[in-house]
Amino acid sequence: MRILICAHEAPLEPFDGFRGAVASLVARLRDSNDVCLLAPRMPEQTTEAPSWMRLVDHPETRTFENGKVLARAIARRRPLRVDARAALLSDPLREELERFRPDVVQITSGRLAALAPYLETYPTVLAAFDAAHLNIEARIEGASGIRSRLLRGEAERWKRFEATTWGRFDAVTVVTTEDGEALRAIDPRMPVHVIPNGIDADRFAPDPTVAREPDRLLFHGVMDYAPNVSAAVFLAREVLPKIRATRPEAHLVIVGRNPSPEVAALAELENVAVTGSVPDVRPWLSGGSVYVCAMRSGTGLKNKLLEAMANGLPCVATPLATRGLPVSRERHLLVGEGADELAARTVRLLEDPGLARRLGTTARAFVVEEYDWRGVARAYETLYRRIGDRHLTPSGEGS
Numbered sequence: 001m002r003i004l005i006c007a008h009e010a011p012l013e014p015f016d017g018f019r020g021a022v023a024s025l026v027a028r029l030r031d032s033n034d035v036c037l038l039a040p041r042m043p044e045q046t047t048e049a050p051s052w053m054r055l056v057d058h059p060e061t062r063t064f065e066n067g068k069v070l071a072r073a074i075a076r077r078r079p080l081r082v083d084a085r086a087a088l089l090s091d092p093l094r095e096e097l098e099r100f101r102p103d104v105v106q107i108t109s110g111r112l113a114a115l116a117p118y119l120e121t122y123p124t125v126l127a128a129f130d131a132a133h134l135n136i137e138a139r140i141e142g143a144s145g146i147r148s149r150l151l152r153g154e155a156e157r158w159k160r161f162e163a164t165t166w167g168r169f170d171a172v173t174v175v176t177t178e179d180g181e182a183l184r185a186i187d188p189r190m191p192v193h194v195i196p197n198g199i200d201a202d203r204f205a206p207d208p209t210v211a212r213e214p215d216r217l218l219f220h221g222v223m224d225y226a227p228n229v230s231a232a233v234f235l236a237r238e239v240l241p242k243i244r245a246t247r248p249e250a251h252l253v254i255v256g257r258n259p260s261p262e263v264a265a266l267a268e269l270e271n272v273a274v275t276g277s278v279p280d281v282r283p284w285l286s287g288g289s290v291y292v293c294a295m296r297s298g299t300g301l302k303n304k305l306l307e308a309m310a311n312g313l314p315c316v317a318t319p320l321a322t323r324g325l326p327v328s329r330e331r332h333l334l335v336g337e338g339a340d341e342l343a344a345r346t347v348r349l350l351e352d353p354g355l356a357r358r359l360g361t362t363a364r365a366f367v368v369e370e371y372d373w374r375g376v377a378r379a380y381e382t383l384y385r386r387i388g389d390r391h392l393t394p395s396g397e398g399s
Contacts, residue, residue, distance in 0.1 A: 001033045001034070001103050001104065001381070001384060001385075002033070002034045002036075002100065002101065002102045002103045002104075003029060003033050003034070003035045003036070003102060003103065003104055003105075003106065003384065004035075004036050004037075004038070004096060004097070004100055004102035004104070004105045004106070005022075005026060005029075005035060005036070005037045005038070005105075005106045005108060006037075006038045006039065006089060006093060006105065006106070006107050006108065006112060006115060007022050007037060007038070007039040007108045007109075007112075008039070008040075008085065008108060008109045008111050008112055009022075009039060009040060009042055009045075009058075010037075010039040010040065010041045010042065010045055010049065010053065010055050011023035011026060011037070011039070012041070012045045012047045012049065013045065013047050013279075014044060014045070014257055014277055014279075015281075016221075016222045016256075016257070017221070017222070017303040017304065018109065018129075020200075020303070021129075021197050021198070021303065022108055024198060024199075024200045024203075024373045025198070025373060025376060025377060025380070027373070028198075028373045028374055028376070028377035029377050029380065029381070030052075031377075032381075033381070035052060036052055036053075036054070036096060036100045036102070037052065037053045037054070038053075038054045038055075038056070038089060038092055038093060038096055039053070039054075039055060039056070039089075040055070040056050040057070040058035040085070040088060040089065041055040041056065041057050041058060042058050043058065043060045044257075054092060054096060056088055056089060056092055058088065069081060069084075070150070073154075073157065074153065077157055077160060078157060078161060079111075079132070079154060079157045079158050079161050080154060080157075081111070082111055082112075082113070082114050082161065083114055085111060085112060085114075086112060086114035086115050089112070089115065090115065090118060093115060093118055094118060097118070097119075097122070102122065103123070103384070103388055104122070104123045104124070104125065104384040104387065104388055105119050105122045105123070105124050105125070106124070106125040106126075106127055106380075106384075107119075107124065107125070107126050107127065107169070108126075108127040108129075109127060109128055109129050110126060110128035110129070110130075110132050110162070110166065111132070113126055113128075113161070113165045113166050113168075113169070114165065116165055116168040116169060119169075122391075123170055123384070123387045123388045123390070123391045124169045124170050124171075124387070125169060125170065125171045125172075125173060125380070125383060125384065125387065126166055126169040126171070126172045126173070127173045128166065128172050128173060128174055128179075128183075129173075129174060129175055129179075129197070130174055130175060130176070130179045131162070131174065131179040131180075131182040131183050132158045132161075132162065133155045133156075133158040133159045133162060133182070133186075134178075134179065134182050135298065136151055136154050136155040136158055137151075137155050138226075138227060138297035138298050139151055139226040139227070139297065140152060140155065141296075141297050159186055162183060162186055162187070162190075163186045163187050166183070166187070166190060167187050167189060167190045167191070169191070170191060170387040170390065170391070171191050171193050171383055171386075171387050172190055172191060172192050172193070173192075173193050173194070173195045173380075173383070174192060174193075174194055174195075175194070175195065175196050175197050175324065176194065176196070176323065176324035177194055177324070178323065178324065179194075180192040180193075180194050193383060195376060195379045195380065195383070196324070196371065196376065197303055197306075197371070197376070198371050198372060198373035198374075198375065198376035198377075199303070199306045199307060199310045199367050199371045199372070199373070200310075200373055201310045201364070201367050201368045201371070201372055203282070204282060204285065204307050204310035204311050205310065205311070205312075205364075206285075206286050206311050206312040206313075206364075207282065207283060207286040210283055210286035210287050211287070212286070212287060212288060212289050213287050213288065213289060214249070214289060215247055215249040215250045215251060215289055215350060216251060216252075216253060216287065216288050216289045216290075217235075217240070217243070217250060217251065217252045217253070217288065217289065217290050217291075217292050217346065218252075218253050218255065218284060218285065218288035218289075218290070218291050218292070218308070218313070219231065219232055219235055219252070219253075219254050219255070219291070219292055219293065219294070219304075220254070220255035220256050220281050220284065220285070220304055220307075220308075221256045221304050222256055222257060222258060223254065223256040223257065223258055223259040223260060223263045223274075223276075224258040224259065224260045224263075226297070227295060227296070227297040227298030228256070228298075229260050229262055229263055230295075230296055230297055231293070231294045231295045231296060232254050232262075232263050232266065233262055233263070233266065234294050234296060234339070235252065235254075235292055235294040235342075236252055236254070236266040236269055236272050237266070237269070238339040239292065239294060239339045239342045239343050239346070240252050240269075240271065240272065240343075242339055242340065242343035243343045243346050243347055243350075244271065246343075246347045247347055247350050247351075250271065250346075250350065251271035251272070251273070252271065252272045252273070252292075253272075253273045253275065253284065253288070254266060254272070254273070254274045254275065255275045255278055255281055255284045256275070256276075256277075256278075256281075257276060257277035257278075258276075258277070259274050259276055281307070282311070285307065285308055285311040285313055286311060286313075288308075288313050289314075289349075289350060289356070290313070290314055290315070290316060290346050290349045290350060290356070291305070291308035291313045291314070291315045291316070292315075292316050292317075292342060292346055293305045293308070293315060293316070293317040293318065293321040294317075294318055294321075294342055295317070295318050295320050295321040296318065296320060297320070298320070302317075302321050302322075302325075305317055305321055305322070305325070306325075306367055306371055308363075309332070309333070309363035309364060309366065309367050310363075310364055310367040310368070310371075311360075311364070312360040312361060312363065312364040313360055313363075314333070314334075314349050314355075314356040314357075314359040314360045314363070315332075315333040315334070315359070315363060316333065316334045316335070316336060316342055316345040316346050316349065317333055317334075317335055317336075318335070318336065318337055318342070319335055319337055322335060326370070327366065331359075331362055332359065332362055332363045332366050333359060333363055334348065334349065334359070
């Protein structure tokens with residue numbers, strides 16, 4: 001099968017949840033398919049691309065342009081930057097359609113759905129991952145004043161964009177049933193399919209050459225993403241002091257690129273380190289004692305939690321962080337809500353190495369069994385064939 005994937009960002013280092021997910025899915029699809037990938041190369045991405053990728057340099061965003069971008073979005077009643085990103089890729093997309101002649105086209109993510117008009121004669125999948133408006137609405141909870149009003153406007157624009165544009169694809173994939181239900185509430189006819197993200201369990205396996213640092217707590221992610229910022233601040237300022245009341249040596253490492261000012265300021269606290277961008281998150285995971293996923297907002301599957309579980313790192317998480325994951329409390333991880341519960345669960349793992357080892361072992365086995373990318377790729381291949389068959393008329397011509 002010839003698969004053309006058009007991605008919102010190039011799946012190259014430095015990796016985050018999105019780039020890593022696309023890279024892993026494409027790697028598995030390439031095992032048995034001919035894949036071409038088209039994507040913008042972001043300014044910080046300097047890795048040389050393989051021959052099957054076509055990358056388009058993305059210009060750096062200048063601060064003074066943000067006001068113009070917002071005004072244009074409000075006037076057009078469109079989400080921020082969706083048209084600019086589509087315009088950047090539209091000509092290269094037309095060229096790749098002519099050159100590569102794909103059997104199916106996958107647009108990844110929902111931010112590129114404005115490319116739909118160029119694909120009307122092709123079987124198409126929009127790999128949206130989540131209902132975008134839910135992500136925006138989650139950020140409203142921690143905002144106030146004009147920022148809250150701006151986010152409410154953006155959420156409404158996303159709902160309108162999802163309702164008018166996403167249904168133009170033959171299939172729309174999301175990673176949780178909650179996201180699927182949210183999209184069907186906007187458009188009952190939208191062809192939504194739930195296919196969870198995967199994890200490269202081999203890549204995130206614990207490194208036997210790296211010793212776990214006693215009393216080291218870990219949290220990672222892109223640190224200018226509002227739900228991650230909220231979680232990091234909550235963990236450092238409210239949860240960690242309660243842990244240290246019992247375990248004075250407990251210390252927190254926050255790993256991830258682009259730390260916001262609120263996250264960067266956490267490094268001034270006692271026993272808190274903020275790394276910023278790192279070449280590879282895996283040594284940090286392998287060197288931790290407990291992973292604390294204190295998410296209080298956001299949607300979709302938490303890849304960060306799956307990565308920690310794949311590493312065999314015992315985990316403590318909020319109920320929201322486990323949403324969409326068929327995990328069992330006390331078997332795969334510990335769950336707590338609020339600073340007191342999260343602190344108590346974390347102390348329990350720090351003080352019971354046997355429990356920590358058992359949870360880490362069962363967590364990794366769970367990820368290997370349920371979230372291997374090979375199974376995710378097979379689910380996408382099945383979907384490609386299904387929508388491809390629907391596009392064919394008895395004469396074999398496109399419908």
